[in-house]
Amino acid sequence: MADIERIRKMINEELANWDLPSIAVGIVKDGEVVLAEGFGMANEEKQLASNPDALYQIGSCSKAFTAAACAKLVDMGLLEWDKPIHHYMPWVEFKDTFTTMNVTVRDLLCHRTGLPRHDAYWIDGPWTRKECVEKLKTMNPAWSFRSHWCYQNTCYVCAGMLVETLSGKSWEDFVREEIFEPLGMTRSFFYVEDIANDDNASVGYARLHPTDLTGYKKVDFLKSDREDKAAGVGAPYGPAGSIISTVNDMLKWVQFNLDNGRVGDTQVISEENMKEVHKAQMLMSSALLVPFPEEDMYAYAMGWFIEMYRGHYRIEHGGNINGYSALVTMVPDQNLGIVTLVNFDNGFMTYGASYQITDDFLGVEGGDWNNRWREIVKQVFESAPEQMKALRGEQIEGTQPSRSLADFTGTYRNPTYGDIVIGSGEEGLTFTYNKASSPLAHFHYDTFTITDEQHLLSGMNLTFDTGKDGRVNGLAIGITLEPSMPDEVFLKV
Amino acid sequence: MGKVNLEKITAKIEEQLKRWDVPGLSLAVVQDGETAFAGGVGLRDNESLPFTGDTLVQIGSCSKAFTATLIARLATDGLLDMDRPVADYIPDFRLSEDYATLHLTIRDFLSHRSGLPRHEYAWYGSGYSREQLMYNLRFLQMNQPIRYTYQYSNFNYVIAGALVEAVTGLKFEEAMLKYLIEPLGLAHTYVYLDQVEAEEDHALPFDHAQEYTMTGIRRVDYYESPAEYRSENAAERVGDPTGPAGCIVSCAKDMAAWLAFNLAKGKTKDGVQLVRPDLMELIFTPHITTGDDPFLGPERTMNSYALGWSVMNYRGHKMLEHGGSLPGFITSTSFIPDLELGIFVCANMNVSLITEAVFGDIIDDVLGAEDGRWYDRMYEYNDAMFKGVVDFFRSFGGEPLPDTKPSHPLADYAGEYRAPGYNRFLITEKDGQLTADFNTWKPALKHHHYESFATCGAIGELPAGLILTFGTDGTGRVRTLTVMLGREAGLHPIVFEKQGE
Incomplete structure (x- = not known):
């Protein structure tokens, strides 16, 4: 049994080293909660200390709930893991007809449809949940069906709609009734309003500048205009990442998973289907973030990542959403579960702390995980400008745009991503996509760079194209964020 | 980690050979870049001749890793791209499903995730040539969705062989010699099954007294495809049509060198990087899960298949392993990169799990792990497996119903x-x-x-x-x-x- 005092001390020290507002940590070992505690401030303005009942957003840790909801539907005889979803939702289409006809819920949940992330369209986008799923048929695949693993949020939205189609309830209602309620997760929610209006809720923070290593400011919740609690309409991306919860509730969830679907004497979801959810389904050729010598054999289950950690089978999943990060870790052969929630954008302390706690329970010294993860974050930040520079390619000196800047202004449209609006501002062209704008700086010829450091596409180039009639007819941009793919083309409206 | 205790290990094998009724076995152990052992235990002819480090054996499906490595070598040379559809390279390539024909890559075939089942008796003993087998693929039903489940099929490696031939313009066997065996300096490794008799020091194949039993020893014939054609003239010689799935003949000394090459991630003993490191890594990368086997217990988990290798977690270590089985020979090649340990074992006995027990026992010895009782467990497993085979085929017809007769003369x-x-x-x-x-x-x-x-x-x-x-x-x-x-x-x-x- 690990020394809990030592873990407390580590978290307190590391919270300062990471310079984050707060972290809430929960640990279950052999069926007992051995730590459930908040550290730091959940809301600095209100001087609300973090605590095990404080609300945090868990982001993509929601995916395991969507997978468990599917397991429940399999239990209910409404869904088969290996039956093409075309059978249940004939309206769902992919660009590749074979994929449309053959893709199963297992494929959706283990990220192997061949689609790259295609994330930019939905972050701040105007689309409804159904419209997001309808966009699947417009999305360019990066790889042949089932040949590569690639994290894909829209496929989780699709799985969420499958839950809705088969259950006749919203994804939110189904997860609440079939998981939250039987598990006694009384402080777990789906709507931004739920966290924004709660008395014991954190607020999200982020660095002042994206690549700073210290200092932070409060940031807004990610909220889609389509979300409408009163009407029972959740965030469009909900099944991929909208859950709000607490350490105490998440510990119940972890225990439920460690117990393969059982709560007390009640088998809420069958052991067979929970094991299916926890089983490696799609092998990954390398680690999602960084390969460590202590780890090996990376795979994705359904809503969970799998790897061998120091020779132990480890099941884990992280989550990131504006102002928040979370990590749920389970080591079944140690009957150990760890939950870390931070109210901080891309807060990698979740990893540093969870790895360190795991080592404490394995009785291993010297992992030095917080320092190692900090070093990684530092390296990523330091190399980011160089990487973006490499993506942009060599700048050709002494060139100028082919025409007056005013000729480039207008609306450009792509079937997946919608509209980019090029406007003219005081200092030249402006770029507006969904809700965020940035100035454009001339790069070379008809290529321009998005310069605002806070913009999702910061540092990225776009290139205008001229048609045979001599007019500007489109622009191309690497908006998929997948380096192996060609730029997406937006045609001038 | 300790050095392998060879005296203890070989003494135990000697004792177990008697219990298992196995004449002998060839054994190589590589540790920390050195050949710790390349020899044998027991008799290669079941009479008087001992197994040595030079004794030739047929390694069967342990050849698959050679084929996968050959493909990666050709990719290193720019002759093919492992992520392009095979149909881009092989004229007239056709499977029974159009989408599979157009999209499956060599990685899909080498990892047995193509959706093609074994169809073992569409080739085994059929006399069909490699070309005919490639043609017949269009008639053979694919019974699983593509890239969805692991289904071991030798046909996948026939396709790999055809790819090698298409991009090199050489017979598969010639390409294997030219691009892999010769650069590796494997002087006692051969690519035609009948070459097991090429040197005086070779093992004879045996089976137990009855099929699917575990006692007695009787001599059986070497496996040979009816489509093989032996000739002193290399240009005329025709290899086993499924050779890319299992044609290699080798000995403990050469297999030690092969293990060292794999442990060195594609570098020869002279320091030449024969296969690009990222492609070597790809060969070792799990491509499809294969499920855990309760008989192999908690020691072996996260079972998957890479390219020509099975991959698993063995007592917390990533292990690569592959078995081989031809009439009268049973083989296992395994290595654990982080322990810098490699083991090759080949017994001259039909379908015997003694090989699995040998390597399990050696690894446990190196790890200082508690006794995994591998010889006992594998013996039980072997016995249960044989009963399972016999029962399966009997169960297909059920118990004969009394008093019936055929409807026709x-x-x-x-x-x-x-x-x-x-x-x-x-x-x-x-x-x-x-x-x-x-x-x-x-x-x-x-x-x-x-x-x-x-x-x-x-x-x-x-x-x-x-x-x-x-x-x-x-x-x-x-x-x-x-x-x-x-x-x-x-x-x-x-x-x-x-x-x-």
């Missing part, structure tokens, strides 16, 4: 039956006795019940008792012969249709 069942992609089943009747003739096997048939007959002798690895069921159509004529040619999950019985009527 026996002579009416005689004739030639064909299924696309398969060789013909010839049924003959003589003096009230039906006999089947399929590939190289000619078992007599005895009536089971109604329209079903059971084989009295083996068809390849399919034991006596295999059920053949005839079907009659509305005209009253016998039209079909249905038989389950294998026991892998998802396999459908093959329906052969009577010809000439």
Whole structure:
């Protein structure tokens, strides 16, 4: 049994080293909660200390709930893991007809449809949940069906709609009734309003500048205009990442998973289907973030990542959403579960702390995980400008745009991503996509760079194209964020 | 980690060979970049000649890693791209599913995730040439979605061989020698199965007294495909059509060098990077999960298949392993990169899990792990597996129902039956006795019940008792012969249709 005092001390020290507002940590070992505690401030303005009942957003840790909801539907005889979803939702289409006809819920949940992330369209986008799923048929695949693993949020939205189609309830209602309620997760929610209006809720923070290593400011919740609690309409991306919860509730969830679907004497979801959810389904050729010598054999289950950690089978999943990060870790052969929630954008302390706690329970010294993860974050930040520079390619000196800047202004449209609006501002062209704008700086010829450091596409180039009639007819941009793919083309409206 | 205790290990093997009724085995152990052992235990002829480090054996499916590495070597040279569809390289390549034909890459075939089942008896003993097998693929049913499940199939490696031939313009065997065996300096490694007799020091193949039992020792024939053609003239020589799945002949010394090459991630002993490191890594990267085997217990988990190698977690270490099985030989090649440990073992006994026990025991010795009781466990497993095989084929026909007889006179069942992609089943009747003739096997048939007959002798690895069921159509004529040619999950019985009527 690990020394809990030592873990407390580590978290307190590391919270300062990471310079984050707060972290809430929960640990279950052999069926007992051995730590459930908040550290730091959940809301600095209100001087609300973090605590095990404080609300945090868990982001993509929601995916395991969507997978468990599917397991429940399999239990209910409404869904088969290996039956093409075309059978249940004939309206769902992919660009590749074979994929449309053959893709199963297992494929959706283990990220192997061949689609790259295609994330930019939905972050701040105007689309409804159904419209997001309808966009699947417009999305360019990066790889042949089932040949590569690639994290894909829209496929989780699709799985969420499958839950809705088969259950006749919203994804939110189904997860609440079939998981939250039987598990006694009384402080777990789906709507931004739920966290924004709660008395014991954190607020999200982020660095002042994206690549700073210290200092932070409060940031807004990610909220889609389509979300409408009163009407029972959740965030469009909900099944991929909208859950709000607490350490105490998440510990119940972890225990439920460690117990393969059982709560007390009640088998809420069958052991067979929970094991299916926890089983490696799609092998990954390398680690999602960084390969460590202590780890090996990376795979994705359904809503969970799998790897061998120091020779132990480890099941884990992280989550990131504006102002928040979370990590749920389970080591079944140690009957150990760890939950870390931070109210901080891309807060990698979740990893540093969870790895360190795991080592404490394995009785291993010297992992030095917080320092190692900090070093990684530092390296990523330091190399980011160089990487973006490499993506942009060599700048050709002494060139100028082919025409007056005013000729480039207008609306450009792509079937997946919608509209980019090029406007003219005081200092030249402006770029507006969904809700965020940035100035454009001339790069070379008809290529321009998005310069605002806070913009999702910061540092990225776009290139205008001229048609045979001599007019500007489109622009191309690497908006998929997948380096192996060609730029997406937006045609001038 | 300790150095392997060879005295203890070989003494234990010596003792176990007697218990298992196995004549002998070839053994290589590589540790920390050195060959710790390359020799043998027991007798290569079951009489007087000992196994040595030079004794030639047929390594069977341990050849698959050679084929995968050859492909990666050709990719290193820019002759092919492992992520492009195979159909881009092989003219007339055609599977029974169009999408699979157009999209599957060599990685899909080398990792057995193509969706093609074994169809073992579409090649085994058929006499079909490699070209004919490639042509027949278009008739062979794919029974799983592509890239969805692991299904071990030697056909996947026939395709790999055809790819090698297409991009090099050489026979597969020549390419294997030129691009891999020779650069590796494996002087006692051969690419034609009959070359097991190329040197005086070679092992003879044995089986137990009866098929699917574990006692007694009797000599069996070397496996040889009817399509092979031996010749002193290398240009005329025709190899086993499924050679890319299992044609390598080697010895403990050379296999030690092969293990060292793999442990060095594609670097030869002279420091030459023969295969690009990222492609070598790809060969070792799990591509599809294969499921955990309860018999192999908590020590072996996260089982998956990479390219020509199985990958698993063994007591917390990533281990790569592959078995090989040809009539009279059973082989295992395994290595654990983080322990810098490699083991090759080949016994001259048909389908014996003693090889698995040997490597498990050696690794545990190096790890200082508690005794995994591998010899006991594998013996039990072996026994259960044999019973399972026999029961499976018997269960297919069920217990014979009493007092039934065939609906037709026996002579009416005689004739030639064909299924696309398969060789013909010839049924003959003589003096009230039906006999089947399929590939190289000619078992007599005895009536089971109604329209079903059971084989009295083996068809390849399919034991006596295999059920053949005839079907009659509305005209009253016998039209079909249905038989389950294998026991892998998802396999459908093959329906052969009577010809000439």
